[in-house]
Amino acid sequence: MKRKKSTVAELAQLTGKKRRENLIRGAKEEGKVTFYTSTAPEDIQSLLLAFGMHYPFIQTEMVRDKGTVLRERIIQEYRDGGSPADVIELSDINLGKLKQRGLIRSYLSPEAKPYPDRLRESESCWVAEQRNFLVLAWNTRLLEEALIPDSYDGLLNPRLQGKIVVEAHDASWMAALTAHWGEKRGIDFFRSLGPQLGGVRTGHQIIAEQIAAGSVVLSPTIHSNNSEWLKRRGLPIDWRPLSPVVTELVGAALPVDPPHPHAALLLIDFILSIEGQKILRLWKRVPCHPGVEADPPYMNSGFDTILVDAKSFLARESDLEKLWHELILAHSGQ
16 A cells, blocks of 8 residues: 655654654655755765765755845745755744744754753744854954953943954844843943944854954954864964853754655754764854763853843844944944
């Protein structure tokens, strides 16, 4: 008797011993998985190669771009009739926007069980698999020790005017700190920070590389793993946490209608697994699996953190983006 094909919704909710068997059987027929990601391609390539060793019958394809660009691409693809994306890896804010439009669906993965609730989307539409800590980074040759801020208020030192750069799309950083401090203190701080800026640029990794190259002196919106990676290569960059450190979550999501759903769920399982998380760690990512420590451990410990509240941010996104433009972007001419 011919086996009835499961719908994507049914596959996404599969549990039990036969789940993996069913996914492998279907993935052999599909033969491909397309991974949309905002993570650097060299980092993800190792992950996909390892996945391919477990599942040599699945051809992997990667589509990589900046998070906001990729999000808008997916939205446009669905407007045009459908997206080739099988797995989407983006920040929780970008995933939240896709969820608002009904473009991702909930799923169950046995590999998600060890992850605490705070790292899972409330309706199981994604699980956070890596963290980005926004820290202060500076060029060690261009900034004297006495001027290195040890708090956010230290960024307001008049001697730093014109030396500070922030990432253009970090309104969520402002929102998280303002929610933590209270609206008055938060707005007062960012109103004072604007005139201190020497520029606003796009791309956290690009700005980190510019700091190491000496074209930027310092920035409080650099991912700790980018700074650490460049520092380990012997480049003149260092970093420190400013308390509290704003933390962004990056999650793996299943599109509402993936072309290769069996292979997609196998890839999500692999990303969330200890093996997948250790591969991300090799590339200086900060994994979310509680059984996989960051390398070095101080990238993920010894400082206070606050999470970007994606749901709250999206509820006020228009107002927060206007405020970000008024307080920060307007000082860069953007």
